[in-house]
Amino acid sequence: MRRLVVFAWNYVFNHNVNPLRHVQDIPTRHMILQVLGWMWAASFAIAIGSYTFLAISLVGHIALIAAAAITVATYTAAEKRPSLFAPASARRADGEHE
DSSP states (O other), X not given: OHHHHHHHHHHHHOTTTSGGGGOSOHHHHHHHHHHHHHHHHHHHHHHHHXXXXXXXXXXXXXXXXXXXXXXXXXXXXXXXXXXXXXXXXXXOTTSOOO
């Protein structure tokens, strides 16, 4: 059980283990993880804060499901097409600006 928890933790939070490892630019990986973290925090805040009313509760659940879908889509894109996350104003391979 401990191994499962450690694996799950690393898969979600360790950019060297999760599919974001395919994105070559480390600051971009960090930014993506930060955005996903804020998204999850907002989703849980909406969900927990809205359990007092059914209609708002449904919005909270939709926020959580959307957060999960966005996370899966981001990880899948990072694994299959890491070039999507390449910074647009990066230097060329020889170190010069374009």
